[in-house]
Amino acid sequence: MKVLIINGSPRKDGNTERLIREAVGVFEREGIACDLYSLAGKAIRGCMACGYCHSHDGCVLADDVNDLAKKLAECDGLLVASPVYYGSANGSLIALLDRLFYSARCDKRMKVGAAFAVARRAGTTATFDELNKYFTISQMPVASGRYWNNGFGREKGQIEEDAEGLQNARITARNMVFLMRSIALGKETYGLPETEEITPTHFIR
Numbered sequence: 001m002k003v004l005i006i007n008g009s010p011r012k013d014g015n016t017e018r019l020i021r022e023a024v025g026v027f028e029r030e031g032i033a034c035d036l037y038s039l040a041g042k043a044i045r046g047c048m049a050c051g052y053c054h055s056h057d058g059c060v061l062a063d064d065v066n067d068l069a070k071k072l073a074e075c076d077g078l079l080v081a082s083p084v085y086y087g088s089a090n091g092s093l094i095a096l097l098d099r100l101f102y103s104a105r106c107d108k109r110m111k112v113g114a115a116f117a118v119a120r121r122a123g124t125t126a127t128f129d130e131l132n133k134y135f136t137i138s139q140m141p142v143a144s145g146r147y148w149n150n151g152f153g154r155e156k157g158q159i160e161e162d163a164e165g166l167q168n169a170r171i172t173a174r175n176m177v178f179l180m181r182s183i184a185l186g187k188e189t190y191g192l193p194e195t196e197e198i199t200p201t202h203f204i205r
Contacts, residue, residue, distance in 0.1 A: 002033040004075040008082035008093030015159035019151040026173035046095035053103035073106030076180040084119035108138040120154040145172035
């Protein structure tokens with residue numbers, strides 16, 4: 001089994017990465033392969049609404065999104081972590097996720113999702129909710145922890161003092177492993193749930 005991990009922080013070796021490492025330790029002990037991607041040093045543009053992905057396999061922009069789409073297709077779970085900027089996720093991460101989820105043609109149903117938000121003080125719950133929406137619109141079960149998936153610290157390494165945040169990262173990772181394994185067994189026995197073609201509607205009469 002494999003988990004794709006997206007670190008939405010532009011800071012290398014920061015608090016977001018440290019929180020991710022806590023989850024990675026659980027995955028590795030459980031024999032789950034980890035495919036880590038970091039936004040540090042990357043310039044990711046937002047969606048241009050050009051419609052290219054409607055008729056092609058992937059996004060027209062030549063950056064990491066199309067490679068990540070292939071990795072998303074192969075993974076059993078997706079973990080996304082972000083620092084909090086102005087009560088929201090890092091803008092580059094949102095640009096990446098918008099394009100990834102919209103342009104990736106793979107079936108995302110029953111891939112397990114989990115999100116983490118890291119802040120100095122506030123904005124983590126709003127960011128946590130924002131990231132979870134990518135999972136819930138894609139029929140992806142969300143792995144929860146024992147609290148909201150927060151981590152706290154401003155300077156590099158300060159999250160080491162957030163014992164509860166680090167503990168919750170481990171708990172969430174264990175719950176991801178359980179769900180991924182359970183879903184794999186369910187797919188073997190029952191297959192995926194029946195689906196339907198989308199019926200797009202709007203409110204203009």
